[in-house]
Amino acid sequence: MDKIIRPMGNGPFSVRVPGSKSMTHRMLVAASLALGDSVIENALNSRDTELTREGLSRMGAEIGCEGARFTVKGCGGNLKPYPDPIYLENSGTSMRLLSAVAALGKGSYILTGSKRMRERPVGDLLSALNALGVTAEALSPGGCPPVRISCRPISSDHVYVDCAKSSQFLSALLLIAPYTPKGLTVEVPGAPVSRPYVDMTVSVM
Secondary structure, eight states, rough: OOOOOOOOOOOOOOOOOOOOHHHHHHHHHHHSSSSSEEEEEEEEOHHHHHHHHHHHHHTTEEEEETTTTEEEEEETTTOOOOOOOEEEOHHHHHHHHHHHHHHHHHSSEEEEETTGGGGGGHHHHHHHHHHHHHHEEEEEEETEEEEEEEEEOOSSEEEEOOOOOOTTHHHHHHHHHGTTTTTEEEEESSSOTHHHHHHHHHOOO
């Protein structure tokens, strides 16, 4: 069936553009790690960002949601232990960012997801977390989730990360860097894919 679109004459008209999913993920992480209260306006309230909210809440942030407005009471990088698996369905961004966030926590965290998630490698990020002194391991073949992050004090202030597969590995490390004991220098061999997303992370921070 054809749909006819008829002109409505000259404006003025106004539209509200939905928020960015990529930016919403990053703002939720940054606000949850920050100390104090934050308000995120015009956030994208989607299934993927809901999974990030739920994961961060299990790690100690207090997050309220009213439509496109999120309120976040951050934990100042002082995460709570959470003994049960954190299910992230098929949100690759949630898996990558929260794997790094978990490195700041206490005890062990298991991050898991759907069958498709268990086919998405995160080994390069886990290698970088191990280099920081954390024990990070993939529980599926090929460096794929579920992942177990066993927390120990971060002992290094310098790390290499290969971002040929995803720039989110770098974004994840950048977001936790302010909460490492000595700060963090991150070296990336070559140029990361999707560099604008790295710029977005820096802008959000």
